[in-house]
Amino acid sequence: MSDTIRIALDAMGGDAGASVVISGAALFLERKPGVRFRLYGDESVVAPLLEAYPALKAASQLTHTSVQVQMGDKPSQALRKGRRVSSMWQALDAVRLGEADVAVSSGNTGALMAMAKFCLRTMAQIDRPAIAGLWPTLKGRSVVLDVGASIGADSAHFVDLAIMGAAMASVILNRPRPTVGLLNVGVEEVKGLEEVKAAGRILRALPNQNFSYLDFIEGDDIGKGVADVVVTEGFTGNIALKTAEGTARQIATIMREAMASSLMAKIGYLFARGAFQRIREQMDPRRVNGGVFLGLDGIVIKSHGGADALGFAGAIDIGYQMVEQKLLERIREALTQARELSPPSPPAPGSANVNLPADRKQQ
16 A cells, blocks of 8 residues: 555435535545545536535546446345446445545445445455444443444354454554443343353453453443443444434434523523534534444445535545554454464353354355
């Protein structure tokens, strides 16, 4: 990889499309003027937008693509009509070909994951990729994964998630040895699905210098910031994410209605609106933005489809940090270390041995 970080953008993804992508890229370029962009999208749409940002135009290479993956497309549909020709695919392919170091898209999540798996493949030691998101907490931010890449997990996959999430937390949260919690229905060892309990036994026995395993945590511990990394499977993680987003919007609506309910409330709001704005910015899922596709043989960032320019710039920034801090190398090293150091873990009474496999399927 060259010293200059190269960022591939799917210019046609998201609710607002190219207008947010281009303005977000321009914002990020102000922060990091040394980056270079490869833009993929409809030239008749993207080129006029670039005219408003001369610096971005000079730092970008635009490739025309006539096919756009729609937000409502099923992953199979997106692959059939968009493989090799869509803006989403070509942004991913730039990473595969070594023409870009990271791809960022705010398009259809399912389509992006399907294309990324097909185009980039997974790392040699990983069976399934995951989506890791940044979660606002009382202590700052936590990494939560998986938040929707796939449903269900065995014990070995949970361990992979812990290793990958810890590597991401060390980069994004600047934690040299992040804490990891395994999401469960209770903190007691006897509670939860057998796959979760088995993963807990493996993680407790794993001599790992890259993270500190805290044991089981519950749903209300996520927002408290009990752990730097929260590990769960995609079905549960996605429900938790959507519930948190909905709750944040519900609270915002209730607060707006309360502030407009009387003259005194309106006067109070005038004095407190700065604090309310800070709360809104911290909790808005469009600004707490940038899901990382972990486990792929390349770096892919999923921006929220409804993100504004500032939110999209934040997603680009996460990708930039992943490249700058050599996330893929860190994950590979951590996985190799875990395979080498993993001791036999005690099986549950009456159950099969749940040791972490040393010879995971090669991709």
